[in-house]
Amino acid sequence: MQEKLDAIRSAIGEGIGQTNTRKELFELKMKYLGKTGEISALSKGMRDVPAEERPAMGKLVSDVRAWAEAQFAEREEFLKRKEIEERYQNEKVDVTMPARFAETGTQHPVSLVKKEIIECFEGMGFEIYEGPEIEKDYYNFQALNIPADHPARDMQDTFFITGEYLLRSQTSSGQIRVMENKKPPIKILSPGRVYRSDSDATHSPMFHQMEGLVVDKGITLCDLKGILDEFARRLFTSETKTRLRPSYFPFTEPSVEVDLSCHNCGGKGCRICKGTGWIEILGAGMVNRRVLENCGIDPDEYTGFAFGMGLERIAMIKYGINDMRYLFENDVRLLKQFKD
Numbered sequence: 001m002q003e004k005l006d007a008i009r010s011a012i013g014e015g016i017g018q019t020n021t022r023k024e025l026f027e028l029k030m031k032y033l034g035k036t037g038e039i040s041a042l043s044k045g046m047r048d049v050p051a052e053e054r055p056a057m058g059k060l061v062s063d064v065r066a067w068a069e070a071q072f073a074e075r076e077e078f079l080k081r082k083e084i085e086e087r088y089q090n091e092k093v094d095v096t097m098p099a100r101f102a103e104t105g106t107q108h109p110v111s112l113v114k115k116e117i118i119e120c121f122e123g124m125g126f127e128i129y130e131g132p133e134i135e136k137d138y139y140n141f142q143a144l145n146i147p148a149d150h151p152a153r154d155m156q157d158t159f160f161i162t163g164e165y166l167l168r169s170q171t172s173s174g175q176i177r178v179m180e181n182k183k184p185p186i187k188i189l190s191p192g193r194v195y196r197s198d199s200d201a202t203h204s205p206m207f208h209q210m211e212g213l214v215v216d217k218g219i220t221l222c223d224l225k226g227i228l229d230e231f232a233r234r235l236f237t238s239e240t241k242t243r244l245r246p247s248y249f250p251f252t253e254p255s256v257e258v259d260l261s262c263h264n265c266g267g268k269g270c271r272i273c274k275g276t277g278w279i280e281i282l283g284a285g286m287v288n289r290r291v292l293e294n295c296g297i298d299p300d301e302y303t304g305f306a307f308g309m310g311l312e313r314i315a316m317i318k319y320g321i322n323d324m325r326y327l328f329e330n331d332v333r334l335l336k337q338f339k340d
């Protein structure tokens, strides 16, 4: 018996020394101390030992069991510490590694002017209307008094999708959509993307417009001038003035081109206003009778004015950007210069 126990002791001692993980250790422990393990088998075998020898033998076996348990516990402790150490080693942070930068964005200059203009007109009681970008020829042209083959179509080189559908070339289409659905008084501002087959330093195939429309009894060109004066003062400086020049749009009559006194030189003439003291900013006019009629509004009872401006152009004027393409390059070094 003693021999057997000695063999078990040395086998355990040797086996434990070779274990490298707690799982291996557990398996070894089960081999000796588990229910069907070798030491447990010896305990069970006590039954067959003659009664007088049993106490001495029993002690021998339980001594080995206690010794084995202590050995396993000790190794368990050792392996646990080893595992933790290895984990620390593997998960160590290299503080000398270059950090990853998270660039924060800023609002785009076009978004900034859009927000500012909306706030300005909302303050004057305008409601916001956004129409579809894929539009019918009818809303973009025909109802605006631009029939098929009308020469005024050349002013806007349009992307047609089918003969009937196109990418809207102006937010003026929103005028019709609103007037078809709402009876005067109407006072709306309509921002949105528009598309024209045009691309150079001052034109982009996609750009943003902001349309204004007011229809009610007794609206005159003076109301248009008053609203635009207020807009000019709010967006630029309190000294900014507006000037109306005769122009032509099929959907307004009379039509005007609106200039602002140069916010940079105050009208004396500089690089920004090309020496003229004035900067062209938008197109406008009194809503053409035909357009009102097309929408079922009686032009003898109601009159109105409309205006439309390009937001990229306004952003360029306001921030002194001389090439529209900068606005579409999304270079954060440029974008970061404009803050809310």
Ligand code: PHE
Pocket: 169, 170, 171, 172, 211, 249, 252, 283, 284, 285, 306, 307, 308, 309
């Ligand atoms: N839609 C015109 C354009 O894109 C601008 C405009 C709008 C002119 C409203 C008059 C009235 O050029």
